[in-house]
Amino acid sequence: AQSVTQPDIHITVSEGASLELRCNYSYGATPYLFWYVQSPGQGLQLLLKYFSGDTLVQGIKGFEAEFKRSQSSFNLRKPSVHWSDAAEYFCAVGPFTNAGKSTFGDGTTLTVKP
């Protein structure tokens, strides 16, 4: 069975500081990995995705993520956090096609201190 673990329920960082959100997955085949962001009262917005190729992927809003197969991880990073990045972040894993279904983690809430 596929699963996603986001070990940090809540993270607080100061504005301008760097950020890393952790994601560990379990998947029986080659995973298709995603990071989504959800602002209060909004749906999920895709930040970035990875299936193959360069293991460091760039996304929108200055985010990047690194796939590490040996660690079954897909951590999200940003070098300098802005106050507008405060939101909830979800990691997801699924098949390359939508013939199956994606599984989401329970999310990490990011608070940004001024």
Add this chain to the structure above:
Amino acid sequence: EAGVVQSPRYKIIEKKQPVAFWCNPISGHNTLYWYLQNLGQGPELLIRYENEEAVDDSQLPKDRFSAERLKGVDSTLKIQPAELGDSAVYLCASSFSGVAEQYFGPGTRLTVT
């Protein structure tokens, strides 16, 4: 390009009452998903449509939940009767067929009292 549209955005009902949610996917997206999102958790798939066919409804509680996508575009998710435990956000998403990237609507927040 318009995104996924959902209505209503908020709904408060008493238990045992029926409720319906509507979703209009992005134009051209053949695949439509309904998710349930409980507070503090990630979305959980309820049902997935390919055009008008429900291809995965294994997580849909069929005793009280139903869904339809009659013309392969808009979709409606219904709960009858609602229970207190149904209070959650119901998300609709869509994608092109054969593509895993999903685009989400803003959701409907349901409160059952």
